[in-house]
Amino acid sequence: MEHTFAMIKPDAFENADEICKIIEGADFKIAEKESLTLTPAKAKSFYGEHKDRAFFSGLIEFITSGTIVAMVLEKENAVVDWRSLLGPTNSKQAEEEAPDSIRARYGTDVQKNAAHGSDSPSAAEREIKFFFPEFDLTETHRTSQGEEAKEYLMMTVVPTLNKALTTMCRLSPRPSDPLQWLSEYISTNGTAKSQKPKIFFVLGGPGAGKGTQCDKIVQEFDYAHFSAGDLLRAEVNSGSEQGAMIDGMIKDGKIVAGEITLSLLRKAIDGTDKKGVLIDGFPRKLDQAGAFESQVSDFEFVLFFDCPEKTMEERLLQRGKTSGRVDDNAESIRKRFKTFVETSLPVIEYYDAKSKVKRIDATQSPDEVYKVVRENFTVYSSSNLTPTVTSSNSTSSTPP
Numbered sequence: 001m002e003h004t005f006a007m008i009k010p011d012a013f014e015n016a017d018e019i020c021k022i023i024e025g026a027d028f029k030i031a032e033k034e035s036l037t038l039t040p041a042k043a044k045s046f047y048g049e050h051k052d053r054a055f056f057s058g059l060i061e062f063i064t065s066g067t068i069v070a071m072v073l074e075k076e077n078a079v080v081d082w083r084s085l086l087g088p089t090n091s092k093q094a095e096e097e098a099p100d101s102i103r104a105r106y107g108t109d110v111q112k113n114a115a116h117g118s119d120s121p122s123a124a125e126r127e128i129k130f131f132f133p134e135f136d137l138t139e140t141h142r143t144s145q146g147e148e149a150k151e152y153l154m155m156t157v158v159p160t161l162n163k164a165l166t167t168m169c170r171l172s173p174r175p176s177d178p179l180q181w182l183s184e185y186i187s188t189n190g191t192a193k194s195q196k197p198k199i200f201f202v203l204g205g206p207g208a209g210k211g212t213q214c215d216k217i218v219q220e221f222d223y224a225h226f227s228a229g230d231l232l233r234a235e236v237n238s239g240s241e242q243g244a245m246i247d248g249m250i251k252d253g254k255i256v257a258g259e260i261t262l263s264l265l266r267k268a269i270d271g272t273d274k275k276g277v278l279i280d281g282f283p284r285k286l287d288q289a290g291a292f293e294s295q296v297s298d299f300e301f302v303l304f305f306d307c308p309e310k311t312m313e314e315r316l317l318q319r320g321k322t323s324g325r326v327d328d329n330a331e332s333i334r335k336r337f338k339t340f341v342e343t344s345l346p347v348i349e350y351y352d353a354k355s356k357v358k359r360i361d362a363t364q365s366p367d368e369v370y371k372v373v374r375e376n377f378t379v380y381s382s383s384n385l386t387p388t389v390t391s392s393n394s395t396s397s398t399p400p
């Protein structure tokens, strides 16, 4: 329940009973009421904030010219509702705009305007204390604390909760344990933006040199590097139930279901305290792109290594001599290229259309390629990883 201060001025004193009936008829409780005549000193103190205004002396003369009624009104939203019942300050304007208002009915002009009401909760508190120093404002404080708490929640957790609930409801299928999903979402997205690592996607065909360049970035910038392929291979080696299925998909160059890769990546990202994270070889399918952004994090840009198949094939066959990978052989390589063109290139096109792609010519030597790559990261200040330069350079971000 809120309280406000009301005053029936000398020009409307003869209508005071009628005005009080209107007040009570509008669901206000009159918690305190006192008729009195203000001394000039008390009037000057009450209207102190207007002391330098031209109308001040006229106002003091008017307000001390007869009896006034000072009241404390009680109601939900008392301050605003009482102002609304009063109508515009100038009774002439009130007659035009709010003919039923108290000022329209009982006032004459801007000075003789029948009644006064506090214009804010803090003014109400000050004015009530002025006329009724003993009045207990605990209830009003409780209300304003409630308002403050509401505002605090609106400014802090409500936006994140809204986003989380909207995201959750859009998922198909929806999580079987919504509260657990929500808690994971909040632990990933709910902290201050500055504490979350910046995410960089690193994409390119098989053998384009993603891993090689990521190693160099990690060395210079101290980022974390998570390769989707490595995480999947680790899952195979762990002997988990889904490991055998993943092994078969890798041999065939097929893309493993996004939920599996996404949950491995999420776990890896959650476990890092680095300020920058390179996600290598993900998203490799359009639905993975959307899922990552809605469920894990937004990202800075896609570093795309552009390399002809012939070059990639030579590199992979060379790598296959020592890598021990089940897919670095001619037959698997052919399948991987096909998957890349049909399934992964559309991801690049999708991000290109959003101007998120930094395209790198990956045919040069590793060191030459890195000279261009590193320029995309030096613009992030080392302290907070906020880009300090926003324009892209022509060698690294030209659209196809």
Ligand SMILES: Nc1ncnc2c1ncn2[C@@H]1O[C@H](COP(=O)(O)OP(=O)(O)O)[C@@H](O)[C@H]1O
Pocket (backbone or CB within 6 Å): 204, 205, 206, 207, 208, 209, 210, 211, 212, 213, 315, 316, 318, 319, 362, 363, 364, 365, 366, 367, 369
């Ligand atoms: N710019 C390059 N020039 C020549 N060989 C490269 C270059 N970048 C990487 N390689 C070699 O090619 C193979 C594939 O590189 P890698 O970084 O593993 O590719 P990806 O992670 O894209 O599959 C590796 O044997 C690597 O040493």
Ligand SMILES: Nc1ccn([C@@H]2O[C@H](COP(=O)(O)OP(=O)(O)O)[C@@H](O)[C@H]2O)c(=O)n1
Pocket (backbone or CB within 6 Å): 204, 205, 206, 207, 210, 227, 228, 229, 230, 232, 249, 250, 251, 252, 253, 254, 255, 256, 257, 261, 280, 281, 282, 283, 284, 327, 336
């Ligand atoms: N997002 C991803 C990344 C890799 N993979 C699988 O892991 C294999 C190896 O990926 P990788 O990134 O280690 O290797 P490259 O093919 O890039 O050389 C792919 O051919 C896919 O079978 C996947 O299914 N989904």
